[in-house]
Amino acid sequence: MRDAAAAPTPDRVLPPNDPRQYDDLAGEWWRPDGVFAMLHWLAEARAALVPPADRPGALLVDLGCGAGLLAPHLVGKGYRHVGVDLTRSALVQAAAHGVTAVNGDATAVPLVDGCADVVAAGELLEHVPDWRRAVAEACRLLRPGGLLVLDTLNDTAVSRVVAVHLGERLPTVPRGIHDPRLFVDARALVAECARHGVELRLRGVRPEVRGLLGWLVRRMRNAGAPAGRAPRIVPTRSTAVLYQGWGVRKG
Ligand SMILES: C[S@@+](CC[C@H](N)C(=O)[O-])C[C@H]1O[C@@H](n2cnc3c(N)ncnc32)[C@H](O)[C@@H]1O
Numbered sequence: 001m002r003d004a005a006a007a008p009t010p011d012r013v014l015p016p017n018d019p020r021q022y023d024d025l026a027g028e029w030w031r032p033d034g035v036f037a038m039l040h041w042l043a044e045a046r047a048a049l050v051p052p053a054d055r056p057g058a059l060l061v062d063l064g065c066g067a068g069l070l071a072p073h074l075v076g077k078g079y080r081h082v083g084v085d086l087t088r089s090a091l092v093q094a095a096a097h098g099v100t101a102v103n104g105d106a107t108a109v110p111l112v113d114g115c116a117d118v119v120a121a122g123e124l125l126e127h128v129p130d131w132r133r134a135v136a137e138a139c140r141l142l143r144p145g146g147l148l149v150l151d152t153l154n155d156t157a158v159s160r161v162v163a164v165h166l167g168e169r170l171p172t173v174p175r176g177i178h179d180p181r182l183f184v185d186a187r188a189l190v191a192e193c194a195r196h197g198v199e200l201r202l203r204g205v206r207p208e209v210r211g212l213l214g215w216l217v218r219r220m221r222n223a224g225a226p227a228g229r230a231p232r233i234v235p236t237r238s239t240a241v242l243y244q245g246w247g248v249r250k251g
Helices: 020-024 037-047 088-096 131-141 157-169 186-195 209-221
Strands: 059-063 080-085 100-103 116-122 142-153 201-207 233-236 242-248
Touching: 020 088, 037 116, 037 142, 037 201, 037 233, 059 131, 080 088, 088 100, 116 131, 131 142, 131 186, 186 201, 186 242, 201 209
Parallel strands: 059 080, 059 116, 080 100, 116 142
Antiparallel strands: 142 242, 201 233, 201 242
């Protein structure tokens, strides 16, 4: 299904969720029609949950920031954007987009307690073998009254089918990027956040169907050419596949 112009052809096959995949795909991050296309759509939807900063010098810590796709959607909101990621090749690109890049693990973040007005964890938790530790770190970094925003994949059978067996066959998600054993049970996530003082609200999200189909058709027809307007991410009643969470840390 993938056209030659767009398909990265890494010369090695890595296990599911191996972080070295992000090095092999480094040239894809900022291609809006590349294999990380959906991350661009999700970044816009995540940023919509972030209000303008309420004080000068407010800090947003972006855990698992990748190449900084959130950055353009924060412009004008008044945050210093610090990104933490394991993948150096992605951080170089994040820095080029104005993110203060920190090479580190989301389960042991080298930043002080309570430093963040906002912590974002977009499409991160489902890649972290110990997602509970990453949640603990996210909550530790938040100042009282600070906001946690995240999106991730639910640990359900339908999620494994939609996100892996179907999703990874589309040109919007790299094949083998997910290990479904790491998907994050929504109820367990809410409970874990509550343990760390953040009452998390959830809603399911998905790409708007007509927009997605139109985008896929345009992309297949014009292999290598821009597929045009990106599909919007819209709320959906079920959190069974992809969901957003947001919540404020108690004072
Ligand atoms: C699917 S990408 C999402 C990137 C970015 N949040 C976005 O939405 O564009 C997952 C990112 O998490 C990073 N990552 C995976 N495990 C990590 C960990 N334990 N600590 C920090 N970063 C991690 C990967 O290097 C990759 O950049």
